[in-house]
Amino acid sequence: MKYYSLNHKAPNASFKDAVIKGLAPDKGLYFPESITPLDPEVFNNIDNLSYTEIAFEAIKQFITPEIPEVVLKEIINETLSFDFPVVELNKSISTLELFHGPTMAFKDVGARFMARCLGYFNQDNDKEVTVLVATSGDTGGAVANGFLGVKGVNVVILYPSGKVSDIQEKQLTTLGQNITALEVNGTFDDCQAMVKTAFLDTNLTSNMQLTSANSINVARWLPQLFYFIFAYKQLHNKYNDIVFSVPSGNFGNICAGIMAQQLGLPVKHFIASNNQNDVVTEYLKSQLYNPKPSVQTISNAMDVGDPSNFIRIQEIYNNDFETLKDNVSSFSFSDEATKEALLEIYDTYNYVADPHGAVGYLGCKAYLKENPNAHCVFLETAHPTKFLDVVEDVIKEKQPLPEQIEAVMDKEKKSVVISTYNDLKGYLLK
Numbered sequence: 001m002k003y004y005s006l007n008h009k010a011p012n013a014s015f016k017d018a019v020i021k022g023l024a025p026d027k028g029l030y031f032p033e034s035i036t037p038l039d040p041e042v043f044n045n046i047d048n049l050s051y052t053e054i055a056f057e058a059i060k061q062f063i064t065p066e067i068p069e070v071v072l073k074e075i076i077n078e079t080l081s082f083d084f085p086v087v088e089l090n091k092s093i094s095t096l097e098l099f100h101g102p103t104m105a106f107k108d109v110g111a112r113f114m115a116r117c118l119g120y121f122n123q124d125n126d127k128e129v130t131v132l133v134a135t136s137g138d139t140g141g142a143v144a145n146g147f148l149g150v151k152g153v154n155v156v157i158l159y160p161s162g163k164v165s166d167i168q169e170k171q172l173t174t175l176g177q178n179i180t181a182l183e184v185n186g187t188f189d190d191c192q193a194m195v196k197t198a199f200l201d202t203n204l205t206s207n208m209q210l211t212s213a214n215s216i217n218v219a220r221w222l223p224q225l226f227y228f229i230f231a232y233k234q235l236h237n238k239y240n241d242i243v244f245s246v247p248s249g250n251f252g253n254i255c256a257g258i259m260a261q262q263l264g265l266p267v268k269h270f271i272a273s274n275n276q277n278d279v280v281t282e283y284l285k286s287q288l289y290n291p292k293p294s295v296q297t298i299s300n301a302m303d304v305g306d307p308s309n310f311i312r313i314q315e316i317y318n319n320d321f322e323t324l325k326d327n328v329s330s331f332s333f334s335d336e337a338t339k340e341a342l343l344e345i346y347d348t349y350n351y352v353a354d355p356h357g358a359v360g361y362l363g364c365k366a367y368l369k370e371n372p373n374a375h376c377v378f379l380e381t382a383h384p385t386k387f388l389d390v391v392e393d394v395i396k397e398k399q400p401l402p403e404q405i406e407a408v409m410d411k412e413k414k415s416v417v418i419s420t421y422n423d424l425k426g427y428l429l430k
């Protein structure tokens with residue numbers, strides 16, 4: 001499969017080049033040249049397929065032959081070593097739990113998949129690769145965990161100081177070895193802008209091989225399309241008209257869901273559920289796309305003011321506003337409403353959600369008001385104990401800590417504080 005740059009000013013790239021470069025030389029995101037719908041039998045026969053078989057069928061056109069089928073199957077088997085259960089709250093709303101991986105956030109799948117692809121491409125290469133990642137909370141921990149000890153790969157994580165939860169910070173600052181955390185005096189958008197600038201800085205790129213493990217990298221982004229097919233497998237015998245409410249920040253996850261729909265997955269509609277970082281909600285109302293500085297919220301991993309992947313969604317819909325509006329709705333919710341939703345979910349369904357999932361739940365409720373016959377699945381994108389302060393404060397109940405979280409609680413934070421792009425550059429060239 002070839003990938004083209006969405007800025008259309010760079011040569012097409014192979015999957016390997018797209019993974020190793022991360023971002024195209026013209027600063028555009030890579031996008032697959034074609035998307036071929038799967039054989040309808042994959043969906044008709046889904047009850048008889050395992051998750052790994054589904055994942056292989058869904059992703060192989062984007063990855064093979066550069067990664068041979070047999071290796072791709074191994075990568076998928078190793079990546080998907082945990083569960084993706086759907087929990088039905090009532091006949092209209094379910095949640096898809098994406099937090100059963102090692103760092104208890106949905107990023108684990110993409111990070112583990114990409115680490116293995118890069119490991120495969122790097123096996124005969126003696127040049128080291130530096131993976132740069134900007135995180136608003138969860139990507140950093142998942143990438144740190146997924147890439148820990150991978151030969152020939154150094155990971156540098158940029159995170160906004162004071163704007164991630166305590167547990168998220170532990171997950172991304174305590175592993176050591178080939179992982180370094182840079183604590184940035186700024187917002188997630190500042191971190192993401194520094195990473196993108198680094199890719200264009202020839203002083204850097206002539207000295208080192210840089211790539212990204214954010215969802216701008218196709219190997220991090222594409223495997224996220226599995227989730228939507230896994231949810232369909234669990235619900236299709238019971239419900240028609242399945243819609244997904246995706247708590248959205250950088251819009252990689254919802255965009256992966258839309259890719260699954262392009263592959264033929266019967267999804268009726270997507271809901272981009274936002275906190276107060278509402279660039280896309282506003283765009284769908286006004287057709288004016290106005291990136292703005294991110295604001296800090298209790299669903300911190302979605303505090304993104306200029307979402308990278310929205311351009312991929314526009315590309316899927318041929319940059320046609322009306323088609324986009326027909327397929328995607330977007331709502332934005334305050335922290336107050338999010339807390340009320342956390343409590344409502346707990347009181348009504350005895351289910352403990354996290355603040356991001358609660359935003360997704362609110363998106364379902366808003367959509368169902370106008371579309372009462374749909375079945376809405378909101379994605380539980382992280383485990384509630386990653387946001388212990390908020391969750392315990394709202395539901396007034398102590399939460400037991402899962403072993404993945406216990407394991408990092410007492411570890412010592414190690415980070416390097418930086419403020420400007422030059423600080424980042426200095427660190428990388430050191």
Ligand SMILES: Cc1ncc(COP(=O)(O)O)c(C=O)c1O
Pocket residue numbers: 105106137138139215247248249250251252253254301302356381382
């Ligand atoms: C817990 C959680 N929910 C939602 C999101 C938003 O996902 P995306 O950036 O793919 O829109 C993130 C971060 O990406 C996250 O960590």
Ligand SMILES: N[C@@H](CCOP(=O)(O)O)C(=O)O
Pocket residue numbers: 134135136137138139140213214215216249250252253301302308
């Ligand atoms: N919410 C993310 C922000 C980065 O998103 P990505 O999917 O592009 O890596 C985070 O938790 O870091």
